Amino acid sequence: MELDERKVKILKAIIQNYQETGEPVGSRTISKYTDLNLSSATIRNEMADLEEMGLIVQPHTSAGRIPTDQGYRLYVDQLMAEKDREVAQIKDFMVQRVNRLEQLLRQIARFLATNTNYATMISAPSVSNSKVKFLQLSRMGTDKLLVTVVVEGNIVKNTILDMDRTMSDEDILNLGFHLNNTLNGLTMAQINLGLITKLKEVAGSNADVVEKVLEAVADAISMEGEVPIYTSGATNIFKYPELTTDDTASQIIGTLEEKQQLAQLLTANLGDEDKQGIQIYIGNENSVQAMKDCSVVTATYELKDGLQGTIGIVGPKRMDYDKVVTILKNVMAQLDTMFDKK
Amino acid sequence: MELDERKVKILKAIIQNYQETGEPVGSRTISKYTDLNLSSATIRNEMADLEEMGLIVQPHTSAGRIPTDQGYRLYVDQLMAEKDREVAQIKDFMVQRVNRLEQLLRQIARFLATNTNYATMISAPSVSNSKVKFLQLSRMGTDKLLVTVVVEGNIVKNTILDMDRTMSDEDILNLGFHLNNTLNGLTMAQINLGLITKLKEVAGSNADVVEKVLEAVADAISMEGEVPIYTSGATNIFKYPELTTDDTASQIIGTLEEKQQLAQLLTANLGDEDKQGIQIYIGNENSVQAMKDCSVVTATYELKDGLQGTIGIVGPKRMDYDKVVTILKNVMAQLDTMFDKK
DNA sequence: ATTAGCACTCGATACAAATGAGTGCTAACA
DNA sequence: TGTTAGCACTCATTTGTATCGAGTGCTAAT
Numbered sequence: 001m002e003l004d005e006r007k008v009k010i011l012k013a014i015i016q017n018y019q020e021t022g023e024p025v026g027s028r029t030i031s032k033y034t035d036l037n038l039s040s041a042t043i044r045n046e047m048a049d050l051e052e053m054g055l056i057v058q059p060h061t062s063a064g065r066i067p068t069d070q071g072y073r074l075y076v077d078q079l080m081a082e083k084d085r086e087v088a089q090i091k092d093f094m095v096q097r098v099n100r101l102e103q104l105l106r107q108i109a110r111f112l113a114t115n116t117n118y119a120t121m122i123s124a125p126s127v128s129n130s131k132v133k134f135l136q137l138s139r140m141g142t143d144k145l146l147v148t149v150v151v152e153g154n155i156v157k158n159t160i161l162d163m164d165r166t167m168s169d170e171d172i173l174n175l176g177f178h179l180n181n182t183l184n185g186l187t188m189a190q191i192n193l194g195l196i197t198k199l200k201e202v203a204g205s206n207a208d209v210v211e212k213v214l215e216a217v218a219d220a221i222s223m224e225g226e227v228p229i230y231t232s233g234a235t236n237i238f239k240y241p242e243l244t245t246d247d248t249a250s251q252i253i254g255t256l257e258e259k260q261q262l263a264q265l266l267t268a269n270l271g272d273e274d275k276q277g278i279q280i281y282i283g284n285e286n287s288v289q290a291m292k293d294c295s296v297v298t299a300t301y302e303l304k305d306g307l308q309g310t311i312g313i314v315g316p317k318r319m320d321y322d323k324v325v326t327i328l329k330n331v332m333a334q335l336d337t338m339f340d341k342k
Numbered sequence: 343m344e345l346d347e348r349k350v351k352i353l354k355a356i357i358q359n360y361q362e363t364g365e366p367v368g369s370r371t372i373s374k375y376t377d378l379n380l381s382s383a384t385i386r387n388e389m390a391d392l393e394e395m396g397l398i399v400q401p402h403t404s405a406g407r408i409p410t411d412q413g414y415r416l417y418v419d420q421l422m423a424e425k426d427r428e429v430a431q432i433k434d435f436m437v438q439r440v441n442r443l444e445q446l447l448r449q450i451a452r453f454l455a456t457n458t459n460y461a462t463m464i465s466a467p468s469v470s471n472s473k474v475k476f477l478q479l480s481r482m483g484t485d486k487l488l489v490t491v492v493v494e495g496n497i498v499k500n501t502i503l504d505m506d507r508t509m510s511d512e513d514i515l516n517l518g519f520h521l522n523n524t525l526n527g528l529t530m531a532q533i534n535l536g537l538i539t540k541l542k543e544v545a546g547s548n549a550d551v552v553e554k555v556l557e558a559v560a561d562a563i564s565m566e567g568e569v570p571i572y573t574s575g576a577t578n579i580f581k582y583p584e585l586t587t588d589d590t591a592s593q594i595i596g597t598l599e600e601k602q603q604l605a606q607l608l609t610a611n612l613g614d615e616d617k618q619g620i621q622i623y624i625g626n627e628n629s630v631q632a633m634k635d636c637s638v639v640t641a642t643y644e645l646k647d648g649l650q651g652t653i654g655i656v657g658p659k660r661m662d663y664d665k666v667v668t669i670l671k672n673v674m675a676q677l678d679t680m681f682d683k684k
Numbered sequence: 685a686t687t688a689g690c691a692c693t694c695g696a697t698a699c700a701a702a703t704g705a706g707t708g709c710t711a712a713c714a
Numbered sequence: 715t716g717t718t719a720g721c722a723c724t725c726a727t728t729t730g731t732a733t734c735g736a737g738t739g740c741t742a743a744t
Contacts, residue, residue, distance in 0.1 A: 386738065390738090404694045708721105
C-alpha cells in the first residue's frame, strides 16, 4: 500500500481535527473540513486504507477514527511545518529582572503551562560534568567547619562539618589554600584516588578532615543526583477527558508531584549529543509508565559553561505538537539571549 | 434544646460511621452500631433534634444524615479522646540518618501522606527572627565577591556580587572581619540605619560594597518571604468521592502544586503564641478558597533557636481527626528528640 | 419515654427503546 | 477506473420508564 499525497492530507486532517475536539473523527467531517472536495464515501475508502496501514484506528465499530501512536509519529516526523506565531508574547514575559535561577525556572514552567494548557516540568541545570571553581573553608564556633564550594555556572553549595577536634586557624587557612589550589578547575572524574592520597599526606594529622571536605566537594559536584525539578499546570490534565478516566489522571499528577521519576525522563538525554534540542515521545515511547497515555515533548537548554537542563511538556497524545515545539523553541531562544547578554 | 449525653453519643456514632463509609448514615445503622440498645425510631427522633440544632443534615429527603461543619467542630472541640496507637511504626521511620533538612522534610511529608491517606504539606523552618551567626567574604576571580551568611539554625545562604572595581585581598579580609564582628548575633531588626552608616564610614571607599553585602545579609535573613513548601500525596484526594466531583479535586491539587497560597495558611499562626500546637480548620474555616470543602489540620514544629515551620494535613471534612492529631503529635515528639539530641 | 408500624419520598439501579454518528458495500456514473 | 450516492447495518449514547430500597416522619400502642 502506498502513502500518496491525498492519504497524507487526510491523515493530517484527522489528526488536527482530533486534536481540537478530542472526539473520534468521521468521514463526513473530513469531507467537509478539508479543501479536497471529496465525498464522505471516498474518504471512507481512504480511511480504510490508512487503518490497514496502522496509522489510524476505530475505538469501536460505528465510531470515527483516531490516530495511532504510529500515525502521530509520522505526523511529527514529516508533516510538522513550524509556525512562527506565539513569538510576540514570549518576548514580553520576564521583563522584571530575575536574579535567582530558581525563580526563573519556576516562571518559565508557569508560563509554558498557562500558554500551552499542558502540564510542564523543568529540571534545574545539572552540574554533573562541571568543574570546581572555588573552595573556601571557614571555622564556625570551636568545632564546626563551613565548606563552601562554587562550581562552574556559579552554583554554590555549603556543608557544615563537625570536626572531631579543634584545628588551629592557621591550619584551616593553609588547608583551604592548598585544597583550593589543587582542586581548582578539576572535574569529579579528575579527582582520583592518587590525588586524594596525596592531599591527605600533605594534610598530615588533618587527613580525616580532608576526607570529609572531599566528600562535601563530591556532594556539591554530583548533587547526589538530586536535580531539582519544578512543575506547573499539573491540573491542566483535567482538560483532556481521555486522561481523566479511571485513575490515569491520578497517576500522572502523582508522578508530577513526586518528581522522582521525572528526573529520569528529563536527564536521560543530557549527555547525548544527538538528542539535543527537541525530542518527542508519543505514548509508550517515554519511559515513565504512568504517562503511557500521554505524549511528552522535551527540550534541552544550556546556560553557559555547559550547564544543561531540560524542559518537558506533558499532554494528551493529541497534543498540538506544532504549537508546543514552536513555543519551546522560542523560550530556548529567549534563554540563550538572556544568558549571552549577561 | 439541650444536648444531653445520649445525643452526643449518637452524634459521635454518626461522625465515626460517616468517616468510615463516606455515605450518609441512617437511623437503623446507628441503632445496631452502638451499644445504646435503642430502636431506629428513637434514633430518628433524636436525629431530628440534632438536625434542628444544626449539627447534622440530610443531603436530600430519604437519605441518612451527615455531620455539618458545626457538628464536626463540636466533635473536634469536645469529644476527641486521643488514642495512643500508631506510635510503634513512627519510631522506626527515619533510621537512616538524614543530614539535609530538605530531605528530612520531604520524608516527613511522604510518611504522613502514606500513613494518613490525606494530602500533606510542610513548610520549611522560617528564619524571620533569626540571628546572624557567621559571615564570610571571599573573592572569586577578579571582580566577584562571594558572600556566605549563616544564620541561626545553620541555614546557609550565598550571594555572588559583582564588584564595580577590584578590592585588594587585604581589604576584603578586613571588611569581612569587621562585618562579622559587628553583625554577629544581631537580628534583622537590630541592623538599623545608625549601624549601617557606621559600617560604611569604617569601610571608607568601599562603602558601596558594604551596601551590597548588607543587602545580601538582609536577603538571607528574611528569605524574601519565600518559605519553601513540600507537598506529598496530593492524589490521595481522589480517594474521597465527595472531593472528586466537579473541579474541586482539580482546584485542591492545583493549590497544592502552586504552593503560593499554602504559605499563607501554614505561616499564619507562626508568631502567635496561643495558636501553637495543633489547629483544626473545618470547611470554610480555613482561608484558602479552593479548600472550602476540606478540613485542614496544622501543627507548628520548632527546631532549636526558635526556627519554626508548620505541617498541614488536607483531607475531606470527614477525616479521621483523631488519628491525624495523634500521628501529628507523635511526629512532633520525634522531631523534638531528633533535634534535642543533636 | 419508647417502639412498632406504615405511608411516603426520592436517589439509585435496571432495562428497553429511540437516536444518530459512522461504517462497509454495492451499484451507478463520468 | 476513480468517484459518489444510497442503503443496510453496527453500536455507543441518550432518553424514558418502572422498580427497588434505604431512610424518614408521623401516629398509635405499650
